[in-house]
Amino acid sequence: MIKIKESQGAFNSINYKAVREGSEDFTGYYITIEEQDKEAKEYNDLTVDYNDLVDEYETIQKELEAAKKAINQYKNILEKYKKENDELKEKYNQEIKNNKDFKRIMTEKANAKRGIKPKKKHPGYIVVSQKQIHLDKKRNGWMCVIQTPIEVSMNFNYVMKTVENEFNLSDVEKTEYKQNYISGFWEFHIYSERHSNFPEDMRITA
Numbered sequence: 001m002i003k004i005k006e007s008q009g010a011f012n013s014i015n016y017k018a019v020r021e022g023s024e025d026f027t028g029y030y031i032t033i034e035e036q037d038k039e040a041k042e043y044n045d046l047t048v049d050y051n052d053l054v055d056e057y058e059t060i061q062k063e064l065e066a067a068k069k070a071i072n073q074y075k076n077i078l079e080k081y082k083k084e085n086d087e088l089k090e091k092y093n094q095e096i097k098n099n100k101d102f103k104r105i106m107t108e109k110a111n112a113k114r115g116i117k118p119k120k121k122h123p124g125y126i127v128v129s130q131k132q133i134h135l136d137k138k139r140n141g142w143m144c145v146i147q148t149p150i151e152v153s154m155n156f157n158y159v160m161k162t163v164e165n166e167f168n169l170s171d172v173e174k175t176e177y178k179q180n181y182i183s184g185f186w187e188f189h190i191y192s193e194r195h196s197n198f199p200e201d202m203r204i205t206a
Contacts, residue, residue, distance in 0.1 A: 001031055002031075002032065003018065003021075003023065003026035003028075004018055004019065004028050005017050005019050005026045005027050005028075103162070106124075106150065106151070107122075107123065107124035107149040110124050110149035110185060111124055111149065113184075114126075122201060123149075123166070123201075123202075124148065124149025125146055125147065125148055126146070126202055126203075127145070127146055127202050127203055128145040128147050128187065129144070130143070130144040130145070130195070130196065131143055133191070135173055140193075141192055141194075142191075142192055142193075142194065142195050143189055143190070144190045144192070144196055145188075146187065146188055146202075147180070147185050147186075147187050148162075148163065148185055150162065150185060150186045152179040152181055152184055152185060156177065159177060159186045159188075160177065163177075163188055169190070172190050172191060173191040174191045175188055175191070177189075
């Protein structure tokens with residue numbers, strides 16, 4: 001940048017003259033071509049950087065909008081699944097309650113039919129018999145017959161699952177199920193090497 005001094009020329013023209021370095025007798029500045037080119041380059045570079053930032057901002061803005069849209073979609077899906085899960089959970093809990101009520105009523109009815117008291121508290125399972133048997137050619141064991149409170153009209157799978165939930169049968173040799181049409185109740189037979197000791201309330205003659 002060069003200091004210049006403005007002066008009145010002939011015919012009312014204006015002349016500009018460069019002043020020497022360090023002089024304070026000047027009226028303005030003159031920007032050289034090199035300085036103009038430099039400033040133009042800096043301006044262009046700044047413009048490019050600005051445009052890049054604008055593009056980056058717009059890209060991020062679009063991604064943000066897309067992310068918000070995706071979040072809302074997932075939120076709706078989660079709410080839908082939560083609603084379905086809550087409905088299934090409520091239905092399942094109701095089925096569990098209904099099953100417990102059914103088992104309680106069935107057991108009370110079976111206990112009353114067999115004269116077992118107290119009918120509301122007794123679990124309904126009674127030991128019919130227990131005898132020594134041959135498990136195989138080398139081993140003796142025991143076969144125990146237990147009468148359930150489940151009527152013979154009930155499905156076998158229901159009977160098996162109910163019994164397995166009530167008793168730990170993992171250490172027995174085998175288990176057999178029988179529909180006793182004389183008593184009207186399902187029985188299951190336990191084959192084991194050991195003699196089983198049952199609580200007194202199960203040793204009832206039906």
